[in-house]
Amino acid sequence: MINRYWRRTILFITVFIVAAFVVAAFFDNEFRSRSWDPQQMRDYVERTIRFGGTFYENGLLNKGPLEPVVYRLAAALTSWEGFWYAISFFILIVSGVVAWAASRATQVVGGHRLLGAALGIGVFFHFTLGKADYAGVLYSRNMIVGLLAAAWLVALAPKAWTTERAWRSSIVIAVLLGLTTQTLLVSAIAAVAVGLLAWSEINDIFDDALYRKCRRTLVVAPALVTLAAPVYYAARGRFDEFWSGWWTYALYQNSATGRSLANQLTYGREVILRYYRTWPVSFVIVVTFVVMTIALWRTLERRERAVHLSISLWFVGAWVELVLGQRYSSHYFAVLAVPTALMAAVVVGHIYRLVQRERGDFRSVIAWPLIASVLTVAAWGGQHLDLGLQAASKFTSVHQAAAARAANTPGNERTVRATLDLVSQADDPLLTWTEFPWPYLNFRRVSATRFIWKSFMLGQIYFGRTGPQYVLPKTWQWFAEDMREAKPAAFLEETALPLTPETPFAEYVAANFDLAYAGPNYNIYLRHDQAAAVLFGDRGDLFSPSAAFGDASKWKVNAAGASLAIDSGTPVEDALQLSASLCTRISGTYLAQPGAAGSFLSFRFDNPAATSHMRLNIVDSRAMSGSDTTVFESVPLSSVTSDDAESEVTDLVPHDFAVVVGSMSAALVIDGEIRAAVRLDGETSVSLEVRNGGVVLSDLHVGPPPPNSGCGG
């Protein structure tokens, strides 16, 4: 026996490393899990929270309701900023269950408990910190493998099939398998594979009535759970919405590739060959498993045979799912990775048993999990481990982590968010014409329509054809209903994906919105009333500003105007105080008077608790948003001017301007267009600095802010 001090030392180091895996995975996957489909799912969930109703009324979902339910749970358990931490936690759970299933598979065929643990560590690392695209994310297929692995664990649990527990175990397995097929119908074969294992396990129940009851449950309950979704939505009167996504759109996805079944199978064969050429280790595992199954078949016990058969069928089912799915996206391969991992676990278990029979127990077995954890990092790389540990070591709070990320927001996104904040609040609806799920989340808005992407409205099928035949029958009716309900205050257009004309969507935009900001990456349209309030607004009363230096100031202040001579030499602190509070609209006319270094006017927002300021600047012929040290975004003073950042065109004409200040953001409107906008964080007053040249301000008015700018009243 190994000395107990060595035992504890090895245990200490193993736990140290595995705990580092878990911590790293939690923090790395918080970022990594924000993949495409998860963001799409969050868009649906956030919309459901905002507008109520079923998930299928809030998004086009071609899978069962389990996935949005899980994401809804994450939203319920955490704050808006903490959402992805909950998802990351779920990823840990799913990966842990899969790892446990692999560990159990090793033990079932005679492998040592610690050999199982070693294998489990490897599998856990692969699914949480591995390089594969299906690692560290929570797509529907990750959930499916989690469900199947959980069912597998229950089926093989040592005390699952006692007289007292057998029926309960059957129900649990049946529900898990039912949820699997409900989520994705093509996973039925894999579900049958695990179901067969459970069926084999109930064979040892002596009580005939109980045996029949369990068998009935294992056959009927999965089907009932699968059908529960359509029945539920039919009962709620939302069958059309459900069926359109779950069935009709899934059919479109299948048919839009234009492949016949024979063609799908031929293509599948090519992919399989290519896959195993790329991943020879997987091929070796599969071949070894098959050879071992054949060679040992006669010596295997009934239970072991069931395990072999179940894994084999699960493996075939996984490939069938991939072949019929036709897309072979890299994250789909999670469905294949789990049966392959189980094959490896079984092979290792058999090898252990064969060797152990010959030479007796291994003294080194206590160190195997430790060796596995080290080898795992060596084999699969420590990139995500490193990133995760770095994130963990810097983490102080969810809010702080979110703030650190927000500090790196690109300038164009800052402008959009600041502009949206002048006309709507967080979680309000936003209409966009986009191909991506992230605009809604980046700007903290929900989609005004359930069709979050333009592809749904144009009949563009992922990895398939495009055509009106792939637009769901009630699409435009539902779009109109969504618009009536949401009344979006803004429409966001990506300049790289211009709005497709002659669609009901384009007609709605044309009828309801005005262009307010045209930038290099985004165009922002505001609803007519909002555009009027922000761009032209109620000008209010004439007013005379005051100078910060009072009588010592070089500003010349007169009724409704002020001026500062060219290169007056006054320090920038000699600013013109425009407003002592937020929630205002200061408008007038300015005439820049360039000096030797050009012209530089800066509307400065002061935060009494901080030394830095947010700024909206007019520098020669450009408008800029930024802070004291950083320029967030720079655009020409007019959207019709060509954007050549290198040229410094002297601007000598007077311009109408307005500084529109809401409770959370401010925008600079020049000649009826928003040209810069910035979010505020604790700033309380507005003043004007002249950093180069001079300026003449006239016709100064102070009026109310836009009605939805968070200023109340």
Next chain:
Amino acid sequence: MTVHEHSDHTVAHEADAQTASRRRDQLLISEITVAFTAIAVMLFMLRVFGGLWPRSFKIFFPDSFSFLNAARHTPFSPAFYAAERPIAFPTLLFLLGRSTALTIFVQTALYALAFVFAARTAWMVLRHHVARVAGIAALCVLALEPRFALWNSHILSESIGMTLSLMSVMLWWRFSAQPTVVRLRWASLATIAWLTARDSNVPPWAAVGVPALLLASFWWRSADRDLRLAMRRWAVVTLVVCLGVTFTQAANGRNRYATMNNVGQRVLPHKNLTKWFVDQGMPMSDALLERTGSSSFDDEWKMLESEDLVEFRAWARGPGQREMLMSYGRFAPHWVRSLNADLPVLLASTHGEYDAFHVAARLPKAPSNQLGGPTTPFGLLIWTLAAVGGIALAIRQRRVQAVVLLLLLASTFVDLYMAYVGDSVEVQRHMVGPLSRMAVILVMCTVLGVDSIAMALRQRRGSVAS
């Protein structure tokens, strides 16, 4: 088999089964404890490293390069043992290939593991759960104290010094709880390691540890002969180590900096002190007087390079060091007053100016109520009273423990004094080791008192019940 025999067998069987079951439970509990400890150590290291490990820990302290230079000699060269630094940290650097990343990892792990060892010692030595929990909680707070933990991020001897100091103190505590030759050996070995970490560790041990061991070896009548002989042996061995560290450090001339710093910043500003040093042979000159208030590194190393101070430097390299040492005793009241005046700043220091890698920002904030060791003179007074009270409470029931802790407590004040007077430059940094050691010993003494009270209450309750 008679009914009686059968019954006896059954009872024996049940007893065996119960023992086996208890053993299994204990094994499980110990493994769970090991697992949780591993997680705690991992999280501590993670927060200390702050995403900077392994690439971003750059060394910039001149002293760090001096440790690396010492390690470059390798232990196979005699120069290694007389290099500018005592051998413990250069040995670690040598073993780790002088890799900054590895050294920071290992010294942080050792620091954390030393506290784990301390917690285990508290659990073993203390008897009542309340005292055990209080002791372990206090040790955890000390481990997380940013002013101590931040030194793990530097290639300096502070971290390994604190680690070895903690190990040594805990092993003496174990020895005091159950004095055996084996425990004495481990405690002495740890002490030797600690002595070779920093030369300023020598005075407290030479002043308190060696005499205490020698006296006990003669006068501790109830101890068995082997133990007394071993104590005598280890007293001699540790004394030899003390002398070795002192002479090698004197030989390499590094102590001249401390002497010159002290003369410039602490002696010359005081006429009486200056007169005494001049009387003892310090060469006085206008150039030296001009250095009043300056260290040897000020004004572009003027004290080290000026042609006018050649004689003074020769004195500082030789007899000056001895005179300086003598002055610590001769003018002890003056130095104590000086220490007392500087104590508020020294105790309150967070060492933020040394926290180049922002370790403090990633660890829990230091408790403001003195729980992480004294941070004000008043806090030090309260802690000392609590510690002395704890020792007094324990002295009847646990005499050896009380005496050993009292000696350790006394040595911390010697340590504090010597760290202060030893060099006038970077006093706060030199105080890190003594202050962390003092905090640990104050905690030990106090929880021993808590343990004594709790046990006395338990016994009284037991006797009332019976």
